[in-house]
Amino acid sequence: MSEDGSEIKRLVLAKSLYLHGCTHATNKDKVSWMVAIHHFDNAIEMVLKCAVTKKGKKPERYFEELLGQVGDLTLNEQMRNLHRLRNDVQHAGDIPSVDSVIKYKGYAEDFFREVCDKIFGFSYDELFLSELIGNERLREQVRKAEEAFERGEFERCVELCDEAFISATSEEADIFYKAGMLTGYWGASEELKMILEKEYPEKFRDTEYYNLAKELCGAIKQWGQATTGMQFLDEYRVDFIKYRQIVESGEEFSGEKLKDHAQFCLNFVTSVVLKWQAEGLFGLTDSEHV
Numbered sequence: 028m029s030e031d032g033s034e035i036k037r038l039v040l041a042k043s044l045y046l047h048g049c050t051h052a053t054n055k056d057k058v059s060w061m062v063a064i065h066h067f068d069n070a071i072e073m074v075l076k077c078a079v080t081k082k083g084k085k086p087e088r089y090f091e092e093l094l095g096q097v098g099d100l101t102l103n104e105q106m107r108n109l110h111r112l113r114n115d116v117q118h119a120g121d122i123p124s125v126d127s128v129i130k131y132k133g134y135a136e137d138f139f140r141e142v143c144d145k146i147f148g149f150s151y152d153e154l155f156l157s158e159l160i161g162n163e164r165l166r167e168q169v170r171k172a173e174e175a176f177e178r179g180e181f182e183r184c185v186e187l188c189d190e191a192f193i194s195a196t197s198e199e200a201d202i203f204y205k206a207g208m209l210t211g212y213w214g215a216s217e218e219l220k221m222i223l224e225k226e227y228p229e230k231f232r233d234t235e236y237y238n239l240a241k242e243l244c245g246a247i248k249q250w251g252q253a254t255t256g257m258q259f260l261d262e263y264r265v266d267f268i269k270y271r272q273i274v275e276s277g278e279e280f281s282g283e284k285l286k287d288h289a290q291f292c293l294n295f296v297t298s299v300v301l302k303w304q305a306e307g308l309f310g311l312t313d314s315e316h317v
Contacts, residue, residue: 035158037077038143042154043297045070045135050294052128053287060128061116067135068113071106074139078146100141105134152177156297162199162309165191165300172293181289188292189274195300200308202259259308263299270295 048066051059075093079086087093090110094103109131115121140151155173160166172187196202228240260267273288280288303309 034077034081035154037073038147039154039156039158041070041073041077042139042151043156043159044073045139046156046290046294047298048135049132050291052132053291057122060123060125063128064109064113064116064123064131067131068109071109071135071138074142078142081146097142097146100138100145102134102138102141105131106138109134160297160300161304162300165195165199165309168194169293169297169300172296176289176293181285184289185274185292188289188296192270192296192299195296195303200259200303202308259303260299261302263295263302266291266295 044066048063048070051063051066054060072090072093075090075097076086079093079096082096084096087096091107094106097103112121112123112127112131116123136151143149143151143154155170157166157169157173160169168187168191172184172191175181175184175187228237228244231237231240270292273292
């Protein structure tokens, strides 16, 4: 792609917004459908502004004028209807039907693809959200998951997502170490600190309680890591449950359901990595532990 970094980033952000809408579209509650329509419309407006800028024009303020600046594209009328539906949702409190949500999910992606192809000269599939990840290792891991998804290798995509998430959690962000720091500062008693020391089980080496002491120390440490580490997920805690259910499921999924699951995992992992990146959690390396 020959565009400068800022233009690519805006298009990638628009795609990210659209994909978040896709995640909401797969839910069964009406609020999610309303949110999905908002995401689809907002993403298209971002794409239109990028396209107008690419043409060397100053983007107009209103949607209809923006659409006119881009020119005659195949799905212009469908995008008008999407924008009207979004207005009805926002200003009149109308609830879109699931059929409308699915319909405009497809229209929005097709329009996005046409703009990328005809105006920017590259494929929608080349807009990888991993471009936003600064950590080189994680960016490459998420990129591989994205490429697997684009090839239709959805099971492999889920596997690669989990590899990236494990790397982000245990290695790059070292969430459990940071969780331990929080535990130690915000309420770990002297008794707990003593038990968590590596040397503690050695007090029982010559007794029948030695193996039990090691097991209990390990279990208490893992419990503390799990309970404290959850707070790093913040608003993604519920999504994490769904993510783990998909990763650990022994069920055989196929077709659109498997694709939706892979898309959810990809969105979840990318979003959490970007959240931790924004919070600076990838900045503290092992060598900086004190």
